[in-house]
Amino acid sequence: MTGDDMVALSKKHTLSEWAAQGAVDPIPVARAEGVYFWTPEGKRFIDFNSQLMCVNIGHGNARVIEAIQRQAEAVCYVTPSGMTTEARARLGAKLATITPGDIDVFFFTNGGAEANENAIKIARAYTGRQKILARYRSYHGGTAAAIAATGEPRRWTQPPMPGFVHVLDPYHGIQRGWDTADEALRHVEEVIQLEGPQTIAAFILESVTGTNGVLVPPDGYMQGVRALCDKYGILMIADEVMSGFGRTGKWFAIEHWGVVPDLITMAKGLTSAYVQLGAVGMRQAIADTFKDKPFPGGLTYSSHPVACAAALATLAVMEQDGLVDRAQRMGLLMRDLHENLAARHPSVGAVRSIGLFGVIELVRNKKTMEPMAPFNGTSPEMGALAKFFRQEGLFTFVRWNYFFTNPPLTISEAELQEGFAIIDRALAIADRSVE
Ligand SMILES: Cc1ncc(COP(=O)(O)O)c(C=O)c1O
Numbered sequence: 536m537t538g539d540d541m542v543a544l545s546k547k548h549t550l551s552e553w554a555a556q557g558a559v560d561p562i563p564v565a566r567a568e569g570v571y572f573w574t575p576e577g578k579r580f581i582d583f584n585s586q587l588m589c590v591n592i593g594h595g596n597a598r599v600i601e602a603i604q605r606q607a608e609a610v611c612y613v614t615p616s617g618m619t620t621e622a623r624a625r626l627g628a629k630l631a632t633i634t635p636g637d638i639d640v641f642f643f644t645n646g647g648a649e650a651n652e653n654a655i656k657i658a659r660a661y662t663g664r665q666k667i668l669a670r671y672r673s674y675h676g677g678t679a680a681a682i683a684a685t686g687e688p689r690r691w692t693q694p695p696m697p698g699f700v701h702v703l704d705p706y707h708g709i710q711r712g713w714d715t716a717d718e719a720l721r722h723v724e725e726v727i728q729l730e731g732p733q734t735i736a737a738f739i740l741e742s743v744t745g746t747n748g749v750l751v752p753p754d755g756y757m758q759g760v761r762a763l764c765d766k767y768g769i770l771m772i773a774d775e776v777m778s779g780f781g782r783t784g785k786w787f788a789i790e791h792w793g794v795v796p797d798l799i800t801m802a803k804g805l806t807s808a809y810v811q812l813g814a815v816g817m818r819q820a821i822a823d824t825f826k827d828k829p830f831p832g833g834l835t836y837s838s839h840p841v842a843c844a845a846a847l848a849t850l851a852v853m854e855q856d857g858l859v860d861r862a863q864r865m866g867l868l869m870r871d872l873h874e875n876l877a878a879r880h881p882s883v884g885a886v887r888s889i890g891l892f893g894v895i896e897l898v899r900n901k902k903t904m905e906p907m908a909p910f911n912g913t914s915p916e917m918g919a920l921a922k923f924f925r926q927e928g929l930f931t932f933v934r935w936n937y938f939f940t941n942p943p944l945t946i947s948e949a950e951l952q953e954g955f956a957i958i959d960r961a962l963a964i965a966d967r968s969v970e
Contacts, residue, residue, distance in 0.1 A: 538563035538575045552677070553689060562930070567594035570946050572930070583931040583954045584941045588745060588777045588892075589803035592852050593943035599809050602848030606841050615643075615837040622843035629850055630816060633786045636795030640822035641814045642830070643838040647776035647802035648676025650813035651739065653832045654798045655680045657817060658737035658770045660831050661824050665698050666730060668723075668738040668769070672704045672747040675739060675774055684739050687747050688911045700735075702726045706750045709884050709896050709936070710904045716755035724763055732767035737798070742788035745777035748937060749887050749894035757792035770797040770821075776813070777892075780804025781853055781944050784863030784890030791889070797821060807849045812842035853944075862944040865951065866890040869940060872955045882907060882965035884936075893940035895958070900970045906936035907965060916968045920961050929957040 536544075541563040551559040565575040570582050570593055585591055592599070606622060613620055623643070631639040642657075644650045655667055669675065671686035682689065683696035705719035706712070714722075727735060738760060744750035764771040773796035778788035782804060785791055789799070798821065802813030836842075853859060866888060873886035873893060884898030884906070897907035897917070908914040912935065921933040932939045942954065 536575065538565075541575070562925070569593045569595065570943050570950050578928065580928045580930045581950065581954050581957075582943065583929055584939050585943050586808065587803070588782070588939070588941050589808035591780050591782060591804040591944050592807040592849055592856075592858060593945040596807070596809075596849075596852055598852050599807065599845055599848040602844045603810060603841055606844035610840055612840060615835075615839075616833065619838070620840045620843065622840045622847060623838040626843040626846050629847060630814065633850070634799055634816050635787060635790060637818050638795070638799055638816040639819050641816045642832065643843070644802070644813040644815070644834060645811050645836050645839075646676075646813045647774075647800065648678040648681040648813075649834065650776065650800035650802055650815045651675045651681040651684065651772075651774060652678055654739065654772045654800050654815045655684065655737065656831050657798060657815065657821060657824075658772065660828070661821050662736045662768065662770060664734055664736040666735045667699050668727070668730075668735055669699060669701055670704045670740055670744075671701050672706060672744055672750060673739075673741055673774075674746045675741075676776075700726065700730055704744070704750065705753055705756055706744075706748070708910065709898060709906050713753060716753040716759055719753070719756055720759040720763065723760065727763065727767055727769070732769065735767065735769045737770040737772050738764055739772040739774055741774045741776075741778060742791075743778040743783055743889055743892060745892070746932075746934070748896070749889070749892055749939070751887060751889050752792075754792070757789060757794045761794045761796075764797070772796060772798040772800065774800050776800055776802045780807075780849075781859040781862045782890055782892045782941070784859065784866050786859055788889070788892075805849070806842060806845040807852075809849065810839075810842045810845040812839065812846055856945070858944040862890040865944070865946060865948070866892075868948060868951060869893055872951065873940070876955070876959065876962060880959075880962040880966055881969040882962055888940065891940075891942060891944055891946070894937050895940065896937040897962075897965050898936070899968060907968070908936040910935060916965050919964050923961045923964055924957065927957045927960070929954055929961075 566573045627641050669684040673686045675681045675684040682693045683699045686701045702723050705714045773789045775787050779801045799816045806812045877883045877886045882897045885896040899905045908917045
């Protein structure tokens with residue numbers, strides 16, 4: 536099929552997510568390898584977002600593809616409630632060794648939203664409380680409870696759901712900037728007291744906020760959230776769907792602050808998106824709740840053998856190739872590249888990164904810090920920047936006044952430089968609008 540045919544037929548018969556369909560203009564993809572992918576006509580793109588921040592080990596890894604093939608030949612599917620497989624058994628045991636503290640038991644899902652749905656159910660069953668605390672600058676998935684927990688504008692499109700309470704983040708946007716950890720924690724504690732601590736089952740939060748701007752919390756914030764949760768008997772749910780599996784230079788981002796959450800949710804990097812899989816991990820004491828009482832959830836594709844085999848192979852690749860340490864090392868280089876852009880381009884208002892998880896925020900004026908596009912909006916400049924990236928063969932997400940630098944963890948120094956050279960040229964477009 537030609538690229539044009541792929542796009543036309545896809546647009547005629549399929550819907551794209553979170554978008555007015557008239558504005559959707561997908562890139563047709565025929566092949567991918569390492570940090571690159573190609574259209575059917577052979578145009579090459581450097582993947583600077585690991586697709587949807589998920590192809591952490593890069594494209595086309597033969598060890599994972601072979602593991603998927605081997606599992607498919609042995610057995611593709613068994614019912615998750617009455618049967619089990621070696622892949623499921625080994626994956627649960629393996630995750631217990633890499634997740635923080637005594638998180639030792641896992642329920643497997645098809646993706647991140649379902650992981651969060653189940654984390655919320657588990658928290659409610661364990662505590663006997665109903666309310667869920669979450670933050671405004673967050674995304675937790677597109678299904679019922681996950682989108683109700685989400686704070687950002689995609690929640691506005693859904694009917695409001697009782698039982699979800701949002702708190703402010705330590706970050707208030709490029710113009711107001713950051714609270715200290717103490718200020719942010721005082722706000723959280725006040726909301727807990729005003730809501731009634733005995734009514735709150737859990738506080739769900741991304742360890743490093745992803746889509747809403749790679750927000751790395753100030754030191755002390757995560758430890759403070761842990762302490763508040765302990766003080767009031769609230770479970771802490773770390774959403775590591777985007778920040779997990781090496782992205783930040785640790786297996787899980789929460790490790791940067793030495794905190795053990797009660798529940799941890801994951802997807803994306805778990806299989807590097809070769810096959811869809813998510814999971815919610817829980818501390819042993821929480822899992823023990825379901826020894827005598829039924830577990831309140833189920834999915835036809837829970838613990839799917841092909842997905843579990845893909846995850847095991849992905850984790851083996853990450854260990855064999857030292858990708859977690861590599862993300863930390865290459866992250867230092869990426870930080871230098873960010874700082875270099877910030878020093879030379881008047882449109883760069885802020886750069887943030889941790890490991891290979893990065894974002895660049897653009898402004899019209901470095902004194903007033905007026906963003907290059909408004910909250911939840913776009914502007915001609917941000918549109919022109921996105922168009923330039925596409926023309927020049929760099930794929931990344933451009934959102935509001937910022938864009939991401941989240942390449943596969945396998946990226947080489949030369950490939951990182953190649954992507955940043957395109958970004959450097961693109962920023963000249965934004966610079967022209969700076970007052
Ligand atoms: C932090 C976070 N949680 C949950 C989700 C939802 O995951 P999924 O799209 O696999 O349902 C996402 C997706 O981007 C995410 O970034």
